[in-house]
Amino acid sequence: MDIFESLVQLNQTIQVVDMHTSGEPTRIVVRGYPHLEGETLLEKRRCAANKHDNFRKQLMREPRGHAEMYGAILVQETELTRSGEADIGVLFCHNEGYSTMCGHATIALGRFLIDTHDFTVFPRRKELPYDPGTGLTALRLHAPCGVIQVHVSTQNDSAETSSSVSFLGVPSYSTQVDFDVIIPPDNRWPQLTAQSVKLDVAFGGAFYAIVQDRELGFPHGLKNAVLAELNTATRLLKKTVADLHQNVLRHPDQDLRFLYGVIVVDTTASDPDEELGICFFADQQIDRSPTGSGVMARVALAIEKDILHLGDSKTYHSIVSVGSGLGFRGTAIERVSEGVVVKVEGRAFYTGVGSFIVEDGDSLADGLVVRGGLM
Numbered sequence: 001m002d003i004f005e006s007l008v009q010l011n012q013t014i015q016v017v018d019m020h021t022s023g024e025p026t027r028i029v030v031r032g033y034p035h036l037e038g039e040t041l042l043e044k045r046r047c048a049a050n051k052h053d054n055f056r057k058q059l060m061r062e063p064r065g066h067a068e069m070y071g072a073i074l075v076q077e078t079e080l081t082r083s084g085e086a087d088i089g090v091l092f093c094h095n096e097g098y099s100t101m102c103g104h105a106t107i108a109l110g111r112f113l114i115d116t117h118d119f120t121v122f123p124r125r126k127e128l129p130y131d132p133g134t135g136l137t138a139l140r141l142h143a144p145c146g147v148i149q150v151h152v153s154t155q156n157d158s159a160e161t162s163s164s165v166s167f168l169g170v171p172s173y174s175t176q177v178d179f180d181v182i183i184p185p186d187n188r189w190p191q192l193t194a195q196s197v198k199l200d201v202a203f204g205g206a207f208y209a210i211v212q213d214r215e216l217g218f219p220h221g222l223k224n225a226v227l228a229e230l231n232t233a234t235r236l237l238k239k240t241v242a243d244l245h246q247n248v249l250r251h252p253d254q255d256l257r258f259l260y261g262v263i264v265v266d267t268t269a270s271d272p273d274e275e276l277g278i279c280f281f282a283d284q285q286i287d288r289s290p291t292g293s294g295v296m297a298r299v300a301l302a303i304e305k306d307i308l309h310l311g312d313s314k315t316y317h318s319i320v321s322v323g324s325g326l327g328f329r330g331t332a333i334e335r336v337s338e339g340v341v342v343k344v345e346g347r348a349f350y351t352g353v354g355s356f357i358v359e360d361g362d363s364l365a366d367g368l369v370v371r372g373g374l375m
């Protein structure tokens with residue numbers, strides 16, 4: 001027996017498929033995750049956080065992961081798969097906890113779920129509708145924010161490697177436009193010379209504060225900004241909004257009323273068809289991708305500000321996707337009573353498959369992160 005087989009036989013393993021979307025990882029947990037109690041996906045999300053957070057820590061943190069790792073836990077049965085409104089559920093996780101929406105992981109999952117022909121992993125795989133006219137297979141993913149309609153270019157019953165995956169998100173909307181936030185002076189953020197910062201707050205399955213680079217004291221654009229300084233500025237801004245302006249996070253469901261991230265938008269670019277931004281989310285993870293849920297929020301905000309109109313599209317870039325052809329295309333599709341439905345398109349690639357082991361007696365079983373301090 002080779003070493004791989006013997007280690008797997010000796011230990012309980014957690015099996016994953018790793019992908020990246022514009023450089024942002026998604027670790028898809030395929031087997032070995034415990035059963036989640038609860039009738040609804042949001043109850044299962046609470047169960048994951050309260051009873052099984054050690055799995056998140058093991059898979060996201062070092063030595064199995066790292067501070068910038070991102071995860072997708074498949075949930076085969078939810079209230080919406082039972083009612084026939086969704087095909088499979090998912091929980092998203094990161095360095096701090098559990099998100100409510102994730103565009104880059106949805107794009108990766110679109111490919112993975114179409115390629116999956118193991119019905120223990122995806123029981124409803126064979127029921128997915130395929131349209132021979134467009135070559136697209138449709139998939140309804142139940143995320144904590146609601147149902148995401150995913151479309152995947154399919155050939156011979158597998159996802160086409162060279163095509164993008166698109167999804168229609170839950171209705172997105174802004175809750176505050178040009179909102180002045182007073183930031184307490186802090187010597188860790190010397191660039192901030194004004195007393196207040198003007199920002200917008202918008203929902204794209206999760207809440208984002210969206211702010212222009214020059215408002216934070218970075219007038220020369222993101223390419224000339226120091227990442228550590230942007231990190232300090234967005235951390236302090238997020239804390240101020242989360243601590244003092246909880247009322248701007250308006251959503252009917254309590255579980256979704258939290259500020260997930262801060263997106264800093266570059267104002268130095270000249271092409272109106274493209275927008276560069278950087279998203280700090282969870283515990284200051286930097287999204288390598290252009291942040292699909294952030295694109296939903298930004299398109300809805302641009303509609304509110306009369307910058308984009310229904311039917312308009314724009315390409316959104318992260319600092320990584322610029323020049324790689326891996327930006328996300330965001331299109332305003334329709335206005336519904338709760339907001340704007342936005343289509344997001346991007347590409348994902350496989351990077352690996354793995355079996356993780358956690359041995360009895362490993363005192364660092366739940367992992368650690370070294371990033372200027374232990375988590």
Ligand SMILES: O=C(O)[C@H]1NCC[C@@H]1O
Binds near residue numbers: 101102290291292293
């Ligand atoms: O694409 C997205 O929506 C996500 N990427 C990491 C942070 C967000 O959840």
